[in-house]
Amino acid sequence: MAREAGQARELQLHVNANKLEKGVGEIAKAIKENHTPSHLVMRMIEFEKEDHFRQILEALRTNTTIRSLDLSKASLPYDANELTCDTLRLVFAENTTLQELDISGEQAHLEVTRFGIGLNHGLTGLKENKALKVLRIEYQNLGMEGANTLSSVLEHNKHLTHVHCEHNDINLQGFTILVNALATNYTVLEFPFMHNEQDASMKRISTNMMETRTQAQKMKDDHNKSSVRRSLSTFGIHKPMPAQDLTPQDVDAVVRLLAERWDTQMQRMAMFLERNRNIANGIEPGPGDGYTVGEEFLRPTTAMSDNGILETVLSNTTPRADMPNPVDTHMNAKFGNLGISTIQEGDGEENSFQHPIMPRYGQRNYLESGARMGGSNR
Structure with missing residues (x-):
């Protein structure tokens, strides 16, 4: 792969979807001794043993020839353990050559390939990295914890320019945290607007609210059917309060507010990215030049959760009159006589x-x- 150790050949080598059980040791040795090309693509490798994958990571810690590496859709027997994730952290912290890395997973109908929650620990090594510019980390189910980790990385790392992290189940709260971190980062030029995450979040909260409304209606129906038992409350047996009934207007208001909050964060992020691109092109921001981000946009905004948005909407909803149960009304009239x-x-x-x-x-x-x-x- 290389004529001499330490002198990378300008070529791109693909070893995708190969069985590496027997030759993984030789590949790891070649990587460690810098007999590797500038671009190495190892997509869709199924590692039958996690130790094999860890050997590759160990070799990457000291490699000085690979500038672009694709390890996406790697399949492990199970979620990466603590030792493997810590090795990944050391790769980020110690490697001084790697400029592009793809460790994205895959979301398919029949299988899921990702490293697991320990990947968040591995990403913390990026705080010390000074070489990596492009990071692809999609379909790894980072969630809220991953958003917090990435935001911490963006606050410390001043060398990353392109971050691709869509399809990671990051909700509005996580997205807000990431945008707040970009406010003080002046090097990132490309970051996803999370349109897929927004759509998924809106569908999820809409579905949850409709299910809640259905359950509330069922409880209300059951409540009405037990009117005879409830009438016994006059003798010390009291009826339970029915669950809060969500109207279609409530659902619409929550979805609309959620969309507005996403749009606000997208606008903030667009300003930060435009500012950073101007700086990269030698245009320093200054008063009145049209590129300066206003102080109101630089201030961190509250990262509101989906439940917080629901509570906000319900607190601003005009109270609805609680109509009496017709069965109770009939019983009251009967006993009143x-x-x-x-x-x-x-x-x-x-x-x-x-x-x-x-x-x-x-x-x-x-x-x-x-x-x-x-x-x-x-």
């Missing part, structure tokens, strides 16, 4: 039985005597 009040505990008065003639102090004796009379008749 007999002098029975169905006012429930907590409504300002205790449950009572008021005979239209007997004074209040005689009610208990009246009830007790009536119960005894009823018992004797049976």
Whole structure:
């Protein structure tokens, strides 16, 4: 692959989708001893043993010839363990030659190839990296923890220029954290606007709200069907409160607010990227030049979660009148003719039985005597 150790040949070598069980040791040795070309593509390699993958990483720590490496869609027997993730961290922290790296996973219908949650620890090595410029890390299910890790990297790393991290289940809260980090990063020129994440987030919260609304309606129906049991609350058995009923207007308001928050963060990020591109082209920002980002956009904004948005919408929704249960209304009218009040505990008065003639102090004796009379008749 190289004429002399340490002198990379300007060629691109592809060893995609090959079985490396028998030759992985020789490949790792070639990488470690710098007998490698400038561009190496090892996509869709299925490592039957995690140790084989770790050998490749160990060799990369000291390699000085590979400038572009593609390890995307690598398949491990299970999520990368702590030792493997720490080795990846050391690769980022110690390698001084690698400029482009693709460690994206894959989301397919039949299988998922990614490193696991420990990848977040491996990414922390990027804080010390001074060579890598292009990082592709898609389909690795980074989530909220990964967004926090990447934001910390962006605050410290001053050499990355292109970051591709879509399809990682990053919600609005995670995206906001990343944009806040870009406010103080002046080197990143390309960063995804997370359109796929936005669509997924909006579909997810809409689905969750519709399911909640369906459950609330079911509970309300069950609540109505048990009206006879609820009427017994006049004798000390109280009915449960039904779940909050979400209207279609609530769902629409949440989705609209979510879209507005995403758009706001996208606008902020567009300003930061434009600022960085101008700096890269030698155009220093200054007052009145049209490239200066306003102070209001530089200030970190609150990273609101999906639940926070839901609570905000519901708190601003005009309260809806709680219509009485028609069955309860009928029972109240029926018992009212007999002098029975169905006012429930907590409504300002205790449950009572008021005979239209007997004074209040005689009610208990009246009830007790009536119960005894009823018992004797049976």
